[in-house]
Amino acid sequence: DIQLTQSPSSVSASVGDSVTITCRASQGISTWLAWYQQKAGKAPNLLIFAASRLHSGVPSRFSGRGSGTDFTLTISSLQPEDFATYYCQQANSFPVTFGGGTKVEI
Amino acid sequence: QLQLHESGPGLVRPSETLSLTCTVSGGSMTTGDYYWGWIRQPPGKGLEWIGSVFYSGSTYYNPSLKSRVTISLDTSQNHFFLRLTSVTAADTAVYYCASLGAALRLAGDYWGQGIVVTVSS
Numbered sequence: 696d697i698q699l700t701q702s703p704s705s706v707s708a709s710v711g712d713s714v715t716i717t718c719r720a721s722q723g724i725s726t727w728l729a730w731y732q733q734k735a736g737k738a739p740n741l742l743i744f745a746a747s748r749l750h751s752g753v754p755s756r757f758s759g760r761g762s763g764t765d766f767t768l769t770i771s772s773l774q775p776e777d778f779a780t781y782y783c784q785q786a787n788s789f790p791v792t793f794g795g796g797t798k799v800e801i
Numbered sequence: 802q803l804q805l806h807e808s809g810p811g812l813v814r815p816s817e818t819l820s821l822t823c824t825v826s827g828g829s830m831t832t833g834d835y836y837w838g839w840i841r842q843p844p845g846k847g848l849e850w851i852g853s854v855f856y857s858g859s860t861y862y863n864p865s866l867k868s869r870v871t872i873s874l875d876t877s878q879n880h881f882f883l884r885l886t887s888v889t890a891a892d893t894a895v896y897y898c899a900s901l902g903a904a905l906r907l908a909g910d911y912w913g914q915g916i917v918v919t920v921s922s
């Protein structure tokens with residue numbers, strides 16, 4: 696199985712800050728990586744697919760980069776609605792796996 | 802746009818079988834555009850992929866659950882199903898069904914609202 700390691704596990708930030716979350720894969724996954732935002736009590740919401748492609752309707756302050764084993768999600772100019780938990784997910788090969796999550800809090 | 806909705810019992814007794822249904826609306830399950838998947842989230846924890854099924858009937862399971870899981874589909878009714886046998890308290894979680902888009906490198910673009918399943922006597 697491909698393991699995904701997210702860091703940090705939590706980050707404190709303020710409105711207007713820029714935040715970068717890292718996801719490292721245990722082996723190369725090309726660009727078969729997605730990022731999700733999840734708020735309490737809600738289903739995950741897709742932000743980025745194919746490592747860097749913004750999903751429809753997602754604000755442009757979200758961006759993804761990387762290929763192979765190292766990936767980042769950057770949120771520029773944090774908005775109040777961005778405080779949530781973020782997960783990466785790989786589907787380069789089954790089983791699909793998720794990172795452990797990063798909580799972005801005030 | 803697709804909509805997915807989970808249904809099934811919210812309480813299952815230990816050692817029994819958990820059975821859930823996901824109803825898909827707003828699109829066809831047979832276009833090959835999606836893998837249909839189940840994902841769960843134990844209380845306070847992260848996301849765990851359980852498995853997926855393609856419209857052809859091909860299935861893919863998490864090895865950690867493979868001996869207990871069956872995912873199937875009924876495309877005529879726009880449903881797909883999860884069956885998890887011999888449940889324990891560790892199977893208590895919110896269970897989500899989702900569509901993993903083939904054009905999105907199997908990212909989950911549509912999700913159900915989730916169903917809370919508690920395993921308890």
